[in-house]
Amino acid sequence: MSSDGRQRDPAEPSEAAGFETEAACPVSPPVTAESLLRIAFKYQDALVSYAYGLLQDWALAQDAVQEAFIVLQKKQAEFRPGANVFTWVRQMVRFEALNILRSRQRESCFVDDELFSLVDRQFEKYLDQEAVGALESRKAALQRCLSRLDAGSLGLLLGFYKDALSCEKLSALHHRSVNAVRLSLSRIRAKLRDCVRHQLALSEVRQ
Numbered sequence: 349m350s351s352d353g354r355q356r357d358p359a360e361p362s363e364a365a366g367f368e369t370e371a372a373c374p375v376s377p378p379v380t381a382e383s384l385l386r387i388a389f390k391y392q393d394a395l396v397s398y399a400y401g402l403l404q405d406w407a408l409a410q411d412a413v414q415e416a417f418i419v420l421q422k423k424q425a426e427f428r429p430g431a432n433v434f435t436w437v438r439q440m441v442r443f444e445a446l447n448i449l450r451s452r453q454r455e456s457c458f459v460d461d462e463l464f465s466l467v468d469r470q471f472e473k474y475l476d477q478e479a480v481g482a483l484e485s486r487k488a489a490l491q492r493c494l495s496r497l498d499a500g501s502l503g504l505l506l507g508f509y510k511d512a513l514s515c516e517k518l519s520a521l522h523h524r525s526v527n528a529v530r531l532s533l534s535r536i537r538a539k540l541r542d543c544v545r546h547q548l549a550l551s552e553v554r555q
Contacts, residue, residue, distance in 0.1 A: 379424065379427055379429050380424065381420070381421040381424035384420055384421075384424055384427060384433060385417060385420060385421060387433045387434075388417060388420060388433060388437045389417075390484055391433075391434050391437065391484070392413060393484070393487065394434075394484075395413045395416070395437065395438060395441050396409050396410055396413050397409075398438060398441060398442075399412040399413055399441050399444075399445050402442065402445040402449075403445050403448060403449065408445075408448055409445075411444075411448065412441050412444040412445045412448055413441055413444075415444040415447075416437060416440035416441040416443075416444045417437075419440050419443075419444070420437060420440060423440075485548060485551060486544060486548065488547075489543075489544045489547035489548050489551070490540065490544055492543075492547055493539075493540050493543035493544055493547060494540070496543065497536070497539075497540075500522075501532070501536050503522075504518060504522065504529065504532055504533060504536065505533070505536055507521065508533055515529045515530050515533075
């Protein structure tokens with residue numbers, strides 16, 4: 349019998365059944381361009397590396413990824429909820445890289461389909477979405493650890509890796525012996541390795 353006192357038809361779904369149906373089939377929230385872009389930005393470094401493998405030019409690789417992000421916002425309605433955002437955006441980056449190469453054909457560039465296929469295969473083999481997530485976690489951990497270095501250690505590290513200065517040039521710049529510079533760099537690297545491992549372990553515990 350229904351809640352209003354009338355006899356219920358056996359074929360008529362009950363109120364409880366209606367609620368069960370709603371609970372079993374929740375309505376997925378709409379996917380917005382902003383939410384897709386936020387996810388895509390998490391993979392920006394990996395996407396730029398992918399584009400570089402195709403274009404062999406860091407500036408052009410950055411351009412390809414930025415163009416892909418613009419296209420993403422325009423094609424947001426084509427995204428299927430539940431699909432892999434990383435793979436979807438990577439396809440856009442590939443298309444934009446092809447466009448860049450084709451537009452530069454007058455400058456003696458040509459589209460090497462074999463190279464594109466090779467980069468795709470290697471990227472899928474070694475850098476899936478899970479691996480990209482792990483790399484992003486390590487990058488965030490490294491940034492936190494770098495922020496804890498004193499100014500002298502950070503300057504030495506950036507001079508060696510970012511500015512590609514030799515130990516001899518760093519020695520003259522920092523008024524220290526070459527051996528002292530080498531020893532300091534070794535200690536800084538060891539300190540950063542331990543710090544990154546600690547940060548990643550903390551992140552796993554929090555999860």
